[in-house]
Amino acid sequence: MEILLGQVLRYAGDPMVEGPGAARHDRHGAVAIEAGRIVDLGPAEAVLARFPQARRTDLGARLISAGFVDAHVHYPQTAIIASWGKRLIDWLNTYTFPEEMRFADPAYAAEIASRYLDLALAHGTTSMCSYATIHSSSVDAFMGEAARRGMRALAGRTCMDRDTAPAGLRDSAQAAYDESKSLLTRWHGRDRLGYVITPRFSPTSTPDQLLALGSLWAEHPECLMQTHLSEQVDEIAWVKSLYPAARDYLDTYETFGLLGENGVYGHAIHLEPREIARLREVGAGLAHCPTSNSFIGSGLFDTAGLSAAGLRIGLATDTGGGSSFSMLRTMAAAYEIGQLRRGALHPAALWYLATLGAAQVLRIDHAVGNIAVGMEADLIAVDLASTPAIAQRAERAGDVWEALFPTIMMGDDRAIAGVWVAGRRMK
Template sequence: MDRQLLLGQTLAFTADPFADGPAAARHSARGAVLLDGGQIAEVGEADALRAAHPDVPVTDHGQGLILPGFVDAHMHYPQTGIVASWGKRLIDWLNGYTFPEEMKLADPAYAAEVAERTLDLAIAHGTTTLLSYCTIHPASVEAFFTAAEARGMRVAAGRTCMDRDTAPEGLRDTAQSAYDESKALLETWHGRGRATYAITPRFSPTSTEAQLEALGALWAEHPDCLMQTHLSEQTDEIDWVLGMYPDCEDYLATYEKHGLIGERAVFGHAIHLTERERARLVETGAGLAHCPTSNTFIGSGLFDLAGLQAAGARIGLATDTGGGSNFSMLRTMGAAYEIAQLRGTALHPSQLLWLATEGSARLLHQEGIGRLAPGAEADLIVLDLASTPAIAQRATRAGDIWEALFPTIMMGDDRAVAATYVAGRRLKG
């Protein structure tokens, strides 16, 4: 439908709740969203919008809460099949699960199968945009963007580059092939429909300086692309990096040296940062993807969300599938709350929701998503705030929208997502 009117509860942010608190959000117990040609045309009260648009088809979601679709700022679609695998530390997990699975995506048919499954799972869980790593195989990138294009999804992704012998032979490239194949994929997909290309060195331990230099040069030639990589996930990883780069004072310096830092950079994890690294990340406007389920599942550490927010860092939220143990951004919000509690901060539901929507969208430099506002793209979800008996009995005691929403953040899963709309098309529910 070109024009349609969705009715339900609505919750929209007018400011950043980390700065303005819960008052940054506007809630309507009986609101409406007018969609027109894949965009949000109006947001307001149900009675007023129905009266103003009497001929527009109506979908009434009752007490369902209409929100922007979730934005996952760091994940690995090739690892969908190995999510929630038992493991020890990061390096063990990579060698035991990740690298063997990623080799399978050399088969274009298998890559397409995994891409389709990943995006279907994302939609089922209310995630409408993902920033994903692919594998070194160009077909894996083609598969992801093709599957997203078929669904009309706004996504970002890139060919993962690794040329050190720390990666297995079946997943190694060269500095030149990384540059050439990334450039060819970039020229095909970047800006095509709703696709954004992300230049993707996996991380410094799997790339030589020559490869990092080549990818830094490619990014300089195409500065409107994203650049994604990993940073300071585990302490033994940091020791590993510093042993490989003895002339660099810290982990971040291995990227800085080759031009791989800037406001369109998205660094996953960033748990164990030095004071210099924190200052440089803030100074350059680089984005940090907080991956709480992964950070606990693999035993990496506790991200300093409050401290980095106070310093002015740009932060979004991410599942880190399959290092992360769940496809759900609701569960990811719940884990972010728990980690913040362990660090002495009680995050408000408004802050958690903002991180999973507009906060992550800002990391991806996508102003058109993550917002419930006129002019935004119509990527929306509808949450059932009583999706299970346990959640329902708690929600009946709620005194306001935040008390009603918080049990779904802490206990909800794909059953809580009653509907998912992508560019105005209803793909779930």
């Protein structure tokens, strides 16, 4: 058994709804870990008294938190992150599709999967939901590397069969069904892994393919389904031209059985009232990708408004359309976008969206995303004085939120002083 000592931050509710009081902060706290799970927590003195023989790791004033959970990632775009000057459709054609063709090589897929996961862990992200490429070997590479690290991770083969995608990245409706089902059988529920049914988005799939994937999801409703929704206004016009009978963008999924409570819809910036109502009604999750939305010029996600409307939201880096592997930078961007929408997000809400909120969207909040007895010990230790600029601001803090906010706004991987995956220290 190991006991981590330091400041401890956890959640007893949703601060998007209940305010900062939904969080619990122990200034001198402890988290006891055994066999990869949290077995006790509370004031340090009390936990130490219950387990006097346990090994102790004193983290001083560092903040112990659940590891970050990234709700929407494209790990194959790791090598092209921060590429200059394109909007969505140009980005796909200029950078994404040529790079994804390289994943026909299993060795290259394994190299990038390993690189991405190491970068994610270095930035404190212990779980994520990733798109792969059209190649089944790209899923095998990601899942294999995640399993080797003992991580709770989700991913799916990206399906595209319309001629809007290049020939080297197209399959068919039947291949999408067959290969997705084979990967699902191979990986879903193995170790700490989950398979995700993954049509890239309506413009790159025919109705036949969407219907095939909707049928697969109906057969395996325990799986997540991930796709993109209403990222840019020109994308929405494109969808309307391809699906003229659809009531709106969401209807292109709903019609084919791709709307449900285990659906994760990335971006969702320019939603119609009907779409908001249906997403809320079925209990679907939204992945907010703020660095991507600003970097590619997509628009301003309405975090406060959509949360108030009853939708579940998690933060996401959207690597590599997003411009950072860091969930700290992602929180900072979410705060800035919230300000532009006249809805400033409290630090308690930002941290929640990057941990428990994202875990809820991915339906893994029973296991990760919070600190509670029985949960898996995916944890991070955060240095709240990791740089001179952050330290001098944090010195003036009057409470934990004022101490944490400079790290949210200015922190990077230097702030991540420790990472534990299933109780095993990785950093």
